[in-house]
Amino acid sequence: MKKIEAIIKPFKLEEVKDALGEIGIEGMTVTEVKGFGRQKGHTEIYRGSEYTVDFLPKIKIEIVIPDDKLDEAVEAIVKTAKTGKIGDGKVFVSTIDEAVRIRTEEKGVAAV
């Protein structure tokens, strides 16, 4: 099993969700997050005061999938979340040791 954590631009969430649905991904966890990478922050001006806002709002998607779906899922995310401009985000992949479905107590791939 693999976990994909994808940090994407907030307005791309719907497209990414639909693309993952099309390849048979049945669930995901979505969080509103803030952070920065190479894009850096932006400047806000209130009358005479200028503030640099370092952290920009992003969306983090977490999905756990069987190993054989990994390439397809990563490709779907990268393809739909890309705008070609700085700040498109990143995809992180890691290995998952175990998963349990609480209701049925199924374990492993059957649980995800």
Added chain:
Amino acid sequence: MRKLIFVTGLLCTMLFLSPALRAADAAPAAERSIQERLDDLEAYVNNGARNGDTNSVTKVAGPGPGHNAWMMASSALVLFMTLPGLALFYGGLVRRKNVLSVLAQCLGIAGLVTILWYLVGYSLVFHSGGTARGWSFLGTLDWAFLKGVDSMPNADYGGWVSHNVYAMYQMMFAIITPALIVGAIAERMKFSAILLFVTLWMLIVYFPLAHMVWGVDGMMSGVGNAKAPIHAIDFAGGTVVHMSSGWSALILCLILGKRLGFGREPMPPHNMVLCMVGTGMLWVGWYGFNAGSAVAADVIAANAFMTTTLATAVASFVWAMAEYITRGKPSILGFCSGAVAGLVVITPACGFVTADGAVLIGIAAGLIPYFACWKIKSMFGYDDALDTFGVHAVGGTLGAFLTGMLARNAANANLSANLKAYVKDSVFQPLVFEQLKAIAVTLALAVVGTFIIAYVVKATVGLRVSREVESSGLDLAEHGEEGYHAEGQL
């Protein structure tokens, strides 16, 4: 014994009858003629004086319903400027941990000033000083506890408006003025210190200043008092409300010191939406403030309504366009600040200028306070948290000065009575110099008064909250409440 009862009874009867007997002695008041009654009605429609024939008694001695209705509505509008207009305008501009402290300060001032106004305030401001020379710094205490201030009009201030309505109307001005100061000292001053400061400030700065400008024998009341040594004009409170609060705010914020982390940590407004909603309420409420200052629903009120609208809309637009040109983006705070600046600058002028004057004032109000907030503040580095000085002191002073240049006889017929020698319908008319004198008096009273009061408060209850309270926020520490609960909390 029976004789005694008889004599007592006779005496009582005489006592009861005596007023009737005395009344019968006086000449019976003549019935008002149809002409005189018509004169009274015309006076009501034109907001003039009743027929002065003293041999007959007017049948319309009370308030005129139209004028009275407008003044009750105006009073409510001016209260609406503070609660919730100013509270939201300022509340939106502070950080989220301090939003309630601003609301508490506005509410606390509303209650405190009402009590002061009832006790002595109204009397000190609006009763005559009773001096032989015909002008004074402060009224006497004859109307303390609002004694004798009833629903009948007081011809000195509004012949067709109930005296108690007038007293409440003016009280709303007394409430918003110290509430404006809150903007400069937001996020760091103790609540107890604010209550003590405002009490002393009302007694030492506001009451005398309001009396000098608006009292029947005020020292700077150019329109109403022919014997005033300074022939200045201030229609709705450019000096009394905005200059006094703005300059006092600067002095107080200098003595109080900067917020922790000022200039190092970002302190952006926590909610620009609240700020915009508050601005809209201020603008709407300001019609009561400005047009209501005619103390009648008459031609002068109508003109003030128009000039207020023109100046405010122009200033709001000009401020935001100035940002557009100099920085590339017109901001919501720019539109809002411009609107408030326009309202401030037109305040002393609204009843005395024409449409042209109002538009010129709008342009000046959009540019000069913008420059003050943008450049002057960073040049000197004082922490006027919400720009009370930049908008109200700069705007109020500018307004008092421009009123001198732009007051025109065509806008207000009252200018041709006591001020005939000062209003010449030209830009450098003698009125300009009278306005400069009024600016100097206001500046001196506000600066010196605030300086002394601030140090008295500092020495007694102390001015600032502790560093710990300041960094965790005033809401929880000072008021035991939070404006917003953390995300995810149910």
